[in-house]
Amino acid sequence: MSGTEPGPHPADPLRRLSDELTERLVRPRVYGRHQWRIWWGVAVVVALLPLVIAGGYQFNIAVNAELFAILSLGFYFQFALAGQFSFATPAYYAVGAYTFAWAAPSGGFLLAFGAAVVVTAALGALTKLLLARSPLIHFAIATLAFGSLVLIVLQNWTSFSGGGQGTFGIPQPSIFGYLFDTGTKQYYLCGTVTLLGVALLILFERSPAQRDLVFVRDMGAVAQTAGLRSAHVQVVAFGAGASFMGAAGALLASTAGFVDLSSFSTANGVSIALLVLLMVLLGGVGSVWGPVIGAALLTVLPQVLARWKSYEELIYSVIILVVILVLPGGITSLLTELRTRRTRRRPGRAPAP
Amino acid sequence: MSPLLDCHDLTVRFGGVTAVNAVSLAVDDGGDVVGLVGPNGSGKSTFLNAISGLVPAKGRLTVAGKDVPLGRPGAIARHRVYRTYQTPQVNPAMSCLENVLVASTDTSLRGVVGAWPLRPGMWRHEKRRWQEAAEALERVGLLDRANDGAAGLAYGERRHLELARALLARPRLLLMDEPAAGLNTAETSRLARLLRGVSAEGISAVVIEHKIGFIEELCRRIVVLEQGIQIAAGPPTEVWRDPAVMNAYLGEAL
Ligand SMILES: Nc1ncnc2c1ncn2[C@@H]1O[C@H](COP(=O)(O)OP(=O)(O)O)[C@@H](O)[C@H]1O
């Protein structure tokens, strides 16, 4: 068959189907609504939590949990969605905080917050761009080096960061003249940003951007031969993830009122890069709620276990092993499992014939 | 006029093995179909991999007269040349429709701008993309599986899914690696009919295949490889009579 005769419609070889037929048959399942119902549920919980929180110290813990939730959402974006394992989380966190501290006194909260987000997005995109050809493990190690480099630069660039002294007197958050000057108000501010972050991820997961990203993540060079611009897609996703970390940094700077580099190396004696990884793994990489649950649990846990402080490392190690061996999908996978089991059992409740 | 695809002296070496040895091949525009045959391990898949930039290669490659850099996956896709694989490459974690949609040529609002600030515009483009993808699926007979996970597809169906993806990309040239492997007789002749239709629309193709009837039905010309070397080329009926080709296949259960 030589096919020398040109067809009737060479420009448009695909037969047209009617619009409604397509809509009915192929509206992808992923565009379902259940994530939004969960979102509203969590929003109600966040709104009512201050009823059971007592005292400034507990509000500090809660704000901390929210900051870690935002950090973990950024890590989830980079790791779970884009398939990029990075150790540079503390670097983006720090750059976000220092950018905010630099911009807030003259620019005000919103502008400084925006600056932190934009600068860290650009820095994240740059990281991925420079390392575009590095395979997974090399990329991870390189981000470790990149992260320390950024922190060293901040340490020595004293006119910008205050060096070892840190930066003090960062203005408290204030939006259109409303000052967030109490623990409760700051809790609500950070909670709102966390919920906005989750909403952004839910929207992303319901968009063609997610589809392209997952295909690039899973299919490697095959995606490129199908016409996808793999490098571009991954650079954008990595930058977007980093911008979440920058947002967390900005909130840290303005709620704490000062930043110094020790805030970005460890929390409760555990490296922040590892702690965030642990939060995402414990919560689960299969759902946007994983990082939120993981961050909440691992921020509150050390408080509950304060009496056993000397066993902290042991406890973290056991959690890592249990998650990896018993619960590789994290807590959210357990919840999903329970839900599908319950819905499956329902028809079985009918009396046996 | 220069051919649509022109491979000149493509050579691929893996360590000491020369898997493809100075093979040249030309495909014309407008529905020309060239078959690539040869015993197992003769370098057919490696040849397609070289064209699509998946393995480092030497030689010269042009599409419609324009040079295409070698060893860069996706370089040739910019020239609207798309492919399928010997082992079907579908993402089992995604639905059939999504597996096809990624190849849509409509790239508007597919990034974070469409995901966040410009969602209404994104939806308009998405609906058009769904429709196109549904048409591509319908063409290969998988429309009723559109929302099923690709993991549930049988081997032959995965091949068809790959083909739908390649068709959605509006190719000028398709590269297909054993598209009929694993299909029964009825399915094979249905695929041949589909591919003849594709060719009649002006889409050219390079097809690797072992099934002689399939090749004869589809290809104007075939090229025979043995141990990476081109040993014959021409219309199928002439090539089969070539003694070198008969030798190459001696002992191969065909
Ligand atoms: N990635 C690779 N690395 C090393 N050798 C390879 C690779 N791909 C193919 N080969 C070798 O190249 C030769 C040709 O293989 P292939 O192109 O798959 O043959 P065919 O598709 O004609 O059956 C074989 O000897 C095979 O072992």
Ligand SMILES: [Mg+2]
């Ligand atoms: Mg092969």
